[in-house]
Amino acid sequence: MTPLAKSRRGPMAAVVALSVTTLSLCHQSSAQSVAVGNCKPVSERTTEVGCWIIAHQPIGQLTAQTFWHLDVYPTRAAAEAAKGSRGTVVESLGKIWLLTIEKAGWRPSTGQRIAEIGPLPVVAGEEYSAQYMEAILNPGMTSSLHTHAGPEAWYTLAGETCLETPERKYVGRAGGEPVIVPGGPPMLLTATGTEQRRALVLILHQSSKPPTTLVHDWTPKGLCK
Numbered sequence: 001m002t003p004l005a006k007s008r009r010g011p012m013a014a015v016v017a018l019s020v021t022t023l024s025l026c027h028q029s030s031a032q033s034v035a036v037g038n039c040k041p042v043s044e045r046t047t048e049v050g051c052w053i054i055a056h057q058p059i060g061q062l063t064a065q066t067f068w069h070l071d072v073y074p075t076r077a078a079a080e081a082a083k084g085s086r087g088t089v090v091e092s093l094g095k096i097w098l099l100t101i102e103k104a105g106w107r108p109s110t111g112q113r114i115a116e117i118g119p120l121p122v123v124a125g126e127e128y129s130a131q132y133m134e135a136i137l138n139p140g141m142t143s144s145l146h147t148h149a150g151p152e153a154w155y156t157l158a159g160e161t162c163l164e165t166p167e168r169k170y171v172g173r174a175g176g177e178p179v180i181v182p183g184g185p186p187m188l189l190t191a192t193g194t195e196q197r198r199a200l201v202l203i204l205h206q207s208s209k210p211p212t213t214l215v216h217d218w219t220p221k222g223l224c225k
Helices: 076-083
Strands: 004-005 020-024 036-037 052-063 064-073 087-092 095-103 112-118 127-137 146-147 152-158 159-162 169-172 188-192 197-206 212-214
Touching: 036 159, 052 087, 064 076, 064 159, 064 197, 087 127, 095 127, 095 197, 112 152, 152 159, 152 188, 152 212
Parallel strands: none
Antiparallel strands: 004 112, 020 036, 052 127, 064 095, 064 112, 087 095, 127 197, 146 212, 152 197, 159 169, 159 188
16 A cells, blocks of 8 residues: 655655664765664663664554654643643654654644654554654664564655665655555665754554564665665
């Protein structure tokens, strides 16, 4: 099914489905890479660049028509007042966000709608949890090979990223069309272009499984070079 997105045009205008959990600093001008490890809780943050887990929430059983809704608010109190049972309030990338997993067309009572992203490929009736992350990647950074136990989507505020899977490559950039990657296949992410990539990330994973698992039995073709 073709992913759908309804978003306000402006500096924040794209979602990219990409994988983030284990990143390595791999500058385009050097063959050396420095592993920075798995995504860490934002409470352990020591640098701006990297992958930081900002929220993790059980969502419950989902239907086939599941979407990720992004709204922004002037204050955290206003966002909390509008939050539903499947909503999460986070402060990230200079804004206060209400991030919600709901059916198509859902809207909070207040707030500025930024995007509605989906449908996300989930198994109807399965229990899911939402892991939200803030990813700030310099050009040339790459991920380790890994897979997710559910779909992943990125909302890109700046920069460009290429994601390779065994089937194809996905390219997402600020201002471009959204990309959603189903859970299951191995993947490799590369921050491409010349601008630092800044994005909100969702991994909507089956609650009975870890969000991310490293893989060692797949060799990328280099589609993102």
